[in-house]
Amino acid sequence: MDSTVSDSDRALAHWQEIERLGLSPYIAELDSLGYTIIPPEVAAPSGFASSLLNALLEVAEKRSGTRPELQQDERFDNPAVPFGEHFAYLLFEDEVFQQALLNPVVLALVTHLLGENAVLSNCLAYIKGPGNEDLGLHCDNVYIPAPFPAHAQVCNATWLLTDYAKEDGALCFVPGSHQYGRHPNPGEGLEARVAVEAPAGSLAFWHGNTWHGAFARTNPGLRVNLINAFMRMYMRPQEPYRENVTPEQLARHPERFATLLGQHVGYGWKEEGPDYDALGAHAGKGQSRWY
Numbered sequence: 001m002d003s004t005v006s007d008s009d010r011a012l013a014h015w016q017e018i019e020r021l022g023l024s025p026y027i028a029e030l031d032s033l034g035y036t037i038i039p040p041e042v043a044a045p046s047g048f049a050s051s052l053l054n055a056l057l058e059v060a061e062k063r064s065g066t067r068p069e070l071q072q073d074e075r076f077d078n079p080a081v082p083f084g085e086h087f088a089y090l091l092f093e094d095e096v097f098q099q100a101l102l103n104p105v106v107l108a109l110v111t112h113l114l115g116e117n118a119v120l121s122n123c124l125a126y127i128k129g130p131g132n133e134d135l136g137l138h139c140d141n142v143y144i145p146a147p148f149p150a151h152a153q154v155c156n157a158t159w160l161l162t163d164y165a166k167e168d169g170a171l172c173f174v175p176g177s178h179q180y181g182r183h184p185n186p187g188e189g190l191e192a193r194v195a196v197e198a199p200a201g202s203l204a205f206w207h208g209n210t211w212h213g214a215f216a217r218t219n220p221g222l223r224v225n226l227i228n229a230f231m232r233m234y235m236r237p238q239e240p241y242r243e244n245v246t247p248e249q250l251a252r253h254p255e256r257f258a259t260l261l262g263q264h265v266g267y268g269w270k271e272e273g274p275d276y277d278a279l280g281a282h283a284g285k286g287q288s289r290w291y
Helices: 007-020 024-033 048-064 095-101 104-114 247-252 255-260 276-280
Strands: 035-038 085-087 119-128 135-138 154-160 171-173 203-207 212-214 223-231
Touching (some): 024 104, 024 203, 048 085, 048 095, 048 154, 095 119, 104 203, 104 223, 119 255
Antiparallel strands (some): 035 203, 135 212, 154 203, 154 223, 171 212
């Protein structure tokens, strides 16, 4: 980040990027409802979601020994597990997962909520078959006590790699719940849930305060997604990218990739003490949308 550029200049450049990408109506929806669904033709070039899906199925095959069958695969049928099967720590498994992280639409939305110094918390996926249990309403502010601040602490970008509808086990949201500033109580908000109806290749994006869950899948076959969760730089990531990214991986990508992987976070020193340059770049600016 160029420290000589003013916040007002950053704000203008950020809005120009939003308009260039055609995101202004989705930003308005995000701010009003707490979530938005970006259609495939806006989210990424044609074929990108198919590449993501293929890479994920290859990882699933490598880790389990058998490639999932999207139309019907009884191995993923679990009436009592609303999440589906979990595949974690995917970022370094294939270059396409890194491309998803650096997708301009994703970065514009992340910058809007968390600023330019946002850090990646996880890169994971769920493959979900038919079941009987809905995923209960919750928000992504794990370990954050209420009342939440109005500005986002975390946000979520989820690539829908198969079609989403209620019968497919789709995500659901409670519109406007990002303004409640707290976690939902057990059983609260169920009547207000809105199911995501969107084709494969869409991008679901939401504020960390927003109450969301998922319906049980009643259709045969599998629901597949890829999730990137982001956080403010002073928080602790769920997956250890900062410690495990290689110099070669950093060199292949723009500087924002290093920022997303925590390379500019000033905390975590040992005998050498703090990196005052890193700490000084952010001192007193923790609430700015750019820092």
